Amino acid sequence: MPKPKQPRRRAPLVAEPIPVPSPGQRRFYGQGVPNIDVSLLSGRLIVVEGADGSGRSTQIARLVRWLEARGHATTQVGLKRSMLVAEELDAAKGGNILSHTTMSLFYATDFADQLENTILPALRAGFMVLADRYIYTLMARDLVRGMDEAWLRNLYGIALVPDAVFYLRVSPEQLVQRTFAKKHVLDYWESGMDLGLSRDMFDSFLKYQGMIAETFQRLQGIYDFEIIDGDRPAEEVSGELQQKIEAVLRGSVGGT
Amino acid sequence: MFVLRMNKTFAELGFPGRLVAIEGLDGSGKSTQIHLLQRWLEQQGLRVFFSEWSSSELVHSATTKAKKQTLLTPTTFSLIHATDFADRYERQFLPLLRAGYLVLCDRYVFTAFARDTVRGCSQPWVRGLYSFAALPDATFFLKMHLDVLLQRVKSVRKELKYFEAGLDLKLSIDPEESYRIFQGRLLEQYLGMSSEFGFYNIDASKPVESQQTVIREVLAARLDLNAFLKD
Numbered sequence: 001m002p003k004p005k006q007p008r009r010r011a012p013l014v015a016e017p018i019p020v021p022s023p024g025q026r027r028f029y030g031q032g033v034p035n036i037d038v039s040l041l042s043g044r045l046i047v048v049e050g051a052d053g054s055g056r057s058t059q060i061a062r063l064v065r066w067l068e069a070r071g072h073a074t075t076q077v078g079l080k081r082s083m084l085v086a087e088e089l090d091a092a093k094g095g096n097i098l099s100h101t102t103m104s105l106f107y108a109t110d111f112a113d114q115l116e117n118t119i120l121p122a123l124r125a126g127f128m129v130l131a132d133r134y135i136y137t138l139m140a141r142d143l144v145r146g147m148d149e150a151w152l153r154n155l156y157g158i159a160l161v162p163d164a165v166f167y168l169r170v171s172p173e174q175l176v177q178r179t180f181a182k183k184h185v186l187d188y189w190e191s192g193m194d195l196g197l198s199r200d201m202f203d204s205f206l207k208y209q210g211m212i213a214e215t216f217q218r219l220q221g222i223y224d225f226e227i228i229d230g231d232r233p234a235e236e237v238s239g240e241l242q243q244k245i246e247a248v249l250r251g252s253v254g255g256t
Numbered sequence: 257m258f259v260l261r262m263n264k265t266f267a268e269l270g271f272p273g274r275l276v277a278i279e280g281l282d283g284s285g286k287s288t289q290i291h292l293l294q295r296w297l298e299q300q301g302l303r304v305f306f307s308e309w310s311s312s313e314l315v316h317s318a319t320t321k322a323k324k325q326t327l328l329t330p331t332t333f334s335l336i337h338a339t340d341f342a343d344r345y346e347r348q349f350l351p352l353l354r355a356g357y358l359v360l361c362d363r364y365v366f367t368a369f370a371r372d373t374v375r376g377c378s379q380p381w382v383r384g385l386y387s388f389a390a391l392p393d394a395t396f397f398l399k400m401h402l403d404v405l406l407q408r409v410k411s412v413r414k415e416l417k418y419f420e421a422g423l424d425l426k427l428s429i430d431p432e433e434s435y436r437i438f439q440g441r442l443l444e445q446y447l448g449m450s451s452e453f454g455f456y457n458i459d460a461s462k463p464v465e466s467q468q469t470v471i472r473e474v475l476a477a478r479l480d481l482n483a484f485l486k487d
Contacts, residue, residue, distance in 0.1 A: 030381065031377075031378035031380065031381040032378075033329070033330075033331045034330050034331070034375075034376030034377060034378075035330075035376060079274050083327070084318060084327060084328075084332060084336070085318045085336070085339075087317070087318075088317055088318045096345075098343060099342065099343070099346035099347060101342040101346055101388055102339055102342040102343040102346060102347075103347075105338050105339035105342050105385075106339050107333055108335050109318075109332055109339055110330070111325075112331045112332050112335050113329075113332050115331075116329045116331060116332065116394040117329075147387075150260055150384075151384065151387060151388065152386035153258060154260050154380075154381060154385065154387075155385060156385075157381060158331055158381070210321075241267075245473070
């Protein structure tokens with residue numbers, strides 16, 4: 001018969017004081033949105049970028065657990081989550097009938113809605129906002145489709161500069177393996193099939209993800225985000241992310 | 257600062273077609289005038305296409321839903337209308353203008369320039385947003401005094417519309433007062449653009465027929481209308 005478990009003896013729990021992030025200088029990339037006092041935004045905006053299969057959602061889930069355990073309130077945002085146009089975007093993607101400019105503006109509307117109705121209010125309330133992708137993915141997708149860079153930079157001049165942006169870089173070959181391990185099928189859009197790079201989806205996927213990675217590399221020069229090697233095991237990646245976010249929490253806002 | 261904007265018309269860009277826009281405050285009689293213009297041009301056997309502001313189907317579902325729920329901020333209001341415009345511009349205007357059509361637009365980018373700026377969006381941002389769109393080859397502006405306009409609008413409908421009175425801007429709790437302030441600011445924007453973009457100002461307090469005569473005369477003088485004859 002198994003012995004009844006003895007309760008483990010350990011020191012009584014002590015509640016450590018939770019450091020309150022201090023407000024500081026914040027800015028928008030460009031013109032910003034009207035009627036916002038940025039000095040009131042005391043929370044932190046942390047962005048995780050990367051292709052599908054780069055481990056974004058896993059890493060965000062881990063960060064949420066970690067931050068909440070440390071006593072910080074969190075909110076999550078992502079692309080295509082706004083009530084305003086999500087349905088219409090899905091319909092448009094399904095039919096593949098809209099021009100690039102229209103799709104681009106549709107996504108920007110979705111982004112602006114979440115920015116104004118979720119991100120900014122949460123930051124005002126002092127929350128840690130974790131964004132599962134931000135304007136960079138939207139820009140990269142449009143850039144590889146030939147959209148004008150100056151136009152895109154003006155469009156996304158409404159975006160708030162995050163406190164930290166991490167780009168999980170995973171080689172296209174790894175991405176294929178991870179995608180197959182999860183759902184055994186490549187996504188039409190994530191394979192860039194609309195670009196006509198190749199009739200072969202596997203081929204197109206590799207080419208398209210390669211182009212996206214190159215574009216991110218270039219965007220890094222402008223937007224200054226940290227590239228994280230996403231080919232490593234999840235624990236290692238979260239370790240690095242936590243370490244970097246510690247610094248963000250200690251410092252004043254507008255670290256990027 | 258670098259400002260992104262379009263300063264070429266379709267003619268200047270080498271399109272065989274021409275785009276004619278009509279602008280003015282709500283209730284100034286735009287739809288009536290452009291409808292009469294369309295009738296005349298069609299009767300002359302010309303290739304004509306008419307398009308209305310915020311009429312793209314896919315975007316329509318999003319705009320009506322949002323307007324009902326008044327979920328829109330100045331930024332999303334602006335973006336959703338830009339999306340609608342882009343959809344019509346790239347799927348209808350561009351191909352038709354390449355094919356040598358006369359495209360008539362009830363409102364064009366100037367409506368967005370005026371409204372969004374009055375709602376608080378930055379002017380360079382809004383203009384940059386629409387910088388993919390060429391300028392019309394002729395723009396008519398139906399100019400009318402605010403008092404006359406308000407009387408006219410009140411005589412056709414019982415209540416002022418939410419967005420047309422600018423009630424989302426919380427300028428005044430009195431809808432009529434809010435309407436005056438909001439439409440007054442729009443008018444200011446239009447008057448500024450009228451000289452900047454070379455609008456043809458039409459006195460919209462004149463009888464419908466007189467206005468239409470001027471519009472037809474100006475257009476016939478400005479464009480070689482026979483170039484748009486159907487084969």
